Amino acid sequence: MSDSSLTLGVLGGMGPAATVEFLAKLQAYTPAEKDQDHIRVIADINPKAPDRNVPGTNAGDVLAEMAGALRGAGAEVLAMPCNTAHAHADVIQRASGLPLVDMIELAARAAGQTGAMRVGVLGTKGALKLYREYLAAHAMGLVALPPERQEAFMQTLYRIKAGDLGDAATREMQGYAEELRKAGAEVLIAGCTEVPLVLDDRDVRLKLVDPGDLLARQCVAVCLGWEPMPHAPA
Incomplete structure (x- = not known):
């Protein structure tokens, strides 16, 4: 397998158990014969992010900060295994300049x-x-x-x-x-x-x-170059 796969940044912790399940599927769906064949994943498992179900919280600001930090750490494409938090997809992409795989x-x-x-x-x-x-x-x-x-x-x-x-x-x-x-x-x-x-x-x-299962499969496909990158924010 080529070692030119993209680095995935994961905005996680919403909730922690669901993120761990997503990461397990990501690993399981990656065809690999050795450690080096797997995708590099940089995950911010942040259960301190405000509840996305409570109006008026600053969840978008926190997620934007997380996304920017993931880019700074080397992420090239983002995933977020939380449905509700996708309401903040635009601000996450603008803050990081990275595309988000949309679950x-x-x-x-x-x-x-x-x-x-x-x-x-x-x-x-x-x-x-x-x-x-x-x-x-x-x-x-x-x-x-x-x-x-x-x-x-x-x-x-x-x-x-x-x-x-x-x-x-x-x-x-x-x-x-x-x-x-x-x-x-x-x-x-x-x-x-x-x-x-x-x-x-x-x-x-x-x-x-x-x-979440579809997201894990798509992230593998994007990071390994089988599927095109999502459109990057303007």
């Missing part, structure tokens, strides 16, 4: 390739807003939980962030997924990186798109 676009494209017209998304309010826009650009509609069930989903999500990966969390996520199916969803997107920690295809009755 929301990857997931929307994958959902479209199934032929579905209505896509159920398990995600935060911020992630749902992003997915609604991206899916509309691909001529698809978003199916979301009703407000009271969205609040219950967030409570489950924060339990997972606190380390609860048990059967109860899986059953609750299965329940939310089934509600989306009954509401007309034809495919599901795990629109928060904590969701796949407790839920996979075997747990649901629809195809489950995992944006």
Whole structure:
């Protein structure tokens, strides 16, 4: 394998377990016969970044600072295994001058390739807003939980962030997924990186798109030159 692969910068820690899972997939999807065949990864696992789900925090400023530091450390392309934080994608790219591999676009494209017209998304309010826009650009509609069930989903999500990966969390996520199916969803997107920690295809009755998995695969392809670099910010 060529040693000319690009260096990947990872804005992580949102949350830490999801970042570790992403890094494990990145390593697993890289074809390598020896250590030197792997991609160089510079990761800032920063769980101190403000909660992306709380309005009025300075999450964008913190993420921009992280991105700039990753470039200073040698990163050539960025990835961020957090759906909600992609609301700050523009400022991250402007601050660093580096392109960001867009996991929301990857997931929307994958959902479209199934032929579905209505896509159920398990995600935060911020992630749902992003997915609604991206899916509309691909001529698809978003199916979301009703407000009271969205609040219950967030409570489950924060339990997972606190380390609860048990059967109860899986059953609750299965329940939310089934509600989306009954509401007309034809495919599901795990629109928060904590969701796949407790839920996979075997747990649901629809195809489950995992944006973090797609992100890891795309980062390998970009860094090894199999896929073109994302467009750099102007």
